[in-house]
Amino acid sequence: MKSWIKRVTLVSLGTLVAVTGLAACTHRGFERAHNGITDSELATYRERVIGRATRKLDLDATQQAKLAILFDALAAQRTALNRIANTKSAMQSLLVSEKFDRKKAQALVDEFSGTVNLASPTLINATADFYDSLKPEQQATLRRMLGKLSA
Numbered sequence: 001m002k003s004w005i006k007r008v009t010l011v012s013l014g015t016l017v018a019v020t021g022l023a024a025c026t027h028r029g030f031e032r033a034h035n036g037i038t039d040s041e042l043a044t045y046r047e048r049v050i051g052r053a054t055r056k057l058d059l060d061a062t063q064q065a066k067l068a069i070l071f072d073a074l075a076a077q078r079t080a081l082n083r084i085a086n087t088k089s090a091m092q093s094l095l096v097s098e099k100f101d102r103k104k105a106q107a108l109v110d111e112f113s114g115t116v117n118l119a120s121p122t123l124i125n126a127t128a129d130f131y132d133s134l135k136p137e138q139q140a141t142l143r144r145m146l147g148k149l150s151a
Contacts, residue, residue: 046071056145057138066133070126077119084111 037045050067053059059067090108094101134142 042075046075057134057141059138063130063133063138066126066130070123070130073119073122073126077116077123080115080119081112084108084115 046068049071050064053067054064057063090104094105131139131142
């Protein structure tokens with residue numbers, strides 16, 4: 001092949017790959033990107049996580065139920081944190097004015113930490129119930145899996 005044909009082919013292929021990559025990254029759309037995942041996607045993710053944990057840790061039905069409770073508590077905490085009145089735009093509004101509004105910033109932090117503090121006993125209990133229901137070998141497997149995540 002002639003060199004100009006090779007160049008045109010390579011440039012066309014490169015452009016196609018770049019455009020396809022950008023389209024793949026933005027396929028969820030503006031609305032989806034700013035509102036998080038839908039309930040049906042969360043349910044699908046929940047089933048996938050519980051199924052994978054069941055296979056990896058060889059969970060029985062009671063342990064699966066406790067893991068489902070833990071997952072639901074985490075999802076409720078996520079939803080509660082997402083309900084806080086548009087924290088990003090509120091923080092941006094603090095930086096637009098000439099002076100930083102310390103009271104408004106503290107109110108945002110208080111609202112966020114209050115939401116976390118309200119749900120923390122439920123999360124701690126759900127985590128403890130699930131972890132304590134595991135057999136020692138399952139706990140060791142879980143620790144190994146978590147160790148791989150942090151490494």
